[in-house]
Amino acid sequence: MTFLGLVIDTDCMLICIPTPKIIELRALLTKYLDVKNISLLELQSLVGILCFFGRAIPTSRANTRRFYDAMAGV
Numbered sequence: 001m002t003f004l005g006l007v008i009d010t011d012c013m014l015i016c017i018p019t020p021k022i023i024e025l026r027a028l029l030t031k032y033l034d035v036k037n038i039s040l041l042e043l044q045s046l047v048g049i050l051c052f053f054g055r056a057i058p059t060s061r062a063n064t065r066r067f068y069d070a071m072a073g074v
Contacts, residue, residue, distance in 0.1 A: 006056055015056040025053060044073055 001008045007016040017025075032038060032046065047067040054060035 006050075017053060020071045021053075025049065040071065043067065047071065 001010065002018075003043075005018070005021060007018055008014075009016065028046065028049065038046075047064060050060070050064050050067070054064055
């Protein structure tokens with residue numbers, strides 16, 4: 001079953017990210033790897049996307065919290 005762009009496997013109780021979305025995320029992250037400065041709007045957009053993917057990765061919430069702390073200081 002697909003819900004909001006994530007694949008939900010009710011038999012195994014798993015939430016999976018479809019491969020095209022992973023490719024999009026990798027391309028976006030690659031874009032920002034060598035950037036020394038990022039605007040607040042770009043950071044907010046990136047964190048929003050990471051939060052969306054965080055629904056399928058349980059331990060990611062601790063890492064995205066660091067981004068929220070960085071945004072709070074701006």
